[in-house]
Amino acid sequence: GAVVSQHPSRVICKSGTSVKIECRSLDFQATTMFWYRQFPKQSLMLMATSNEGSKATYEQGVEKDKFLINHASLTLSTLTVTSAHPEDSSFYICSAPDGGKQETGELFFGEGSRLTVL
Amino acid sequence: GDSVTQMEGPVTLSEEAFLTINCTYTATGYPSLFWYVQYPGEGLQLLLKATKADDKGSNKGFEATYRKETTSFHLEKGSVQVSDSAVYFCALSDGGSYIPTFGRGTSLIVHP
Numbered sequence: 380g381a382v383v384s385q386h387p388s389r390v391i392c393k394s395g396t397s398v399k400i401e402c403r404s405l406d407f408q409a410t411t412m413f414w415y416r417q418f419p420k421q422s423l424m425l426m427a428t429s430n431e432g433s434k435a436t437y438e439q440g441v442e443k444d445k446f447l448i449n450h451a452s453l454t455l456s457t458l459t460v461t462s463a464h465p466e467d468s469s470f471y472i473c474s475a476p477d478g479g480k481q482e483t484g485e486l487f488f489g490e491g492s493r494l495t496v497l
Numbered sequence: 498g499d500s501v502t503q504m505e506g507p508v509t510l511s512e513e514a515f516l517t518i519n520c521t522y523t524a525t526g527y528p529s530l531f532w533y534v535q536y537p538g539e540g541l542q543l544l545l546k547a548t549k550a551d552d553k554g555s556n557k558g559f560e561a562t563y564r565k566e567t568t569s570f571h572l573e574k575g576s577v578q579v580s581d582s583a584v585y586f587c588a589l590s591d592g593g594s595y596i597p598t599f600g601r602g603t604s605l606i607v608h609p
Contacts (some may be wrong), residue, residue: 383540413596421535472541474541484531484596485529485531485543486597487543488540
């Protein structure tokens with residue numbers, strides 16, 4: 380099946396710094412990628428839809444200036460948490476629909492990135 | 498709008514017990530239905546899916562049947578193992594948009 384890879388898997392940073400998380404589709408092209416944030420007790424929150432060659436579409440309540448998303452190529456999307464604060468600590472997960480299966484709604488997920496802001 | 502409701506967890510079972518995790522949905526169209534599994538510290542991976550009414554998805558001993566009349570897609574396994582301990586997410590994707598709608602997840606803990 381299709382493979383999506385995230386990096387880094389864990390990152391610890393100081394409050395006020397910025398952190399970049401990469402999401403790559405390894406064996407398929409992804410014109411669209413999704414970024415989720417996972418809160419304690421499991422629930423997934425869709426943060427934004429990343430579109431190759433255009434601006435990301437953010438969900439209501441997500442600060443676009445804080446969570447910068449760039450979809451530079453058909454295989455890479457990045458999420459940058461700017462001026463991170465402890466409340467941004469979370470598990471961030473990216474996903475992408477495989478182009479050939481897009482109509483079924485099936486997603487392929489990265490391994491997730493655990494961000495801890497001190 | 499579309500929504501997915503899962504039973505709250507955690508579900509705690511002994512090894513070899515029978516598992517049911519309930520999932521019901523509301524959707525305007527004819528959605529595809531999915532179960533995803535998340536092992537500790539990892540992302541989600543597709544466990545099984547069904548794309549039309551009465552379809553049964555199955556994988557790794559898990560099964561779920563798309564029941565349009567009851568708008569349900571309950572996950573079952575006849576004999577769970579410790580290695581099945583994970584969080585299970587029910588999801589749907591309506592034909593108009595392929596952005597899935599997820600349930601809140603159900604944690605399964607299996608004891609030896």
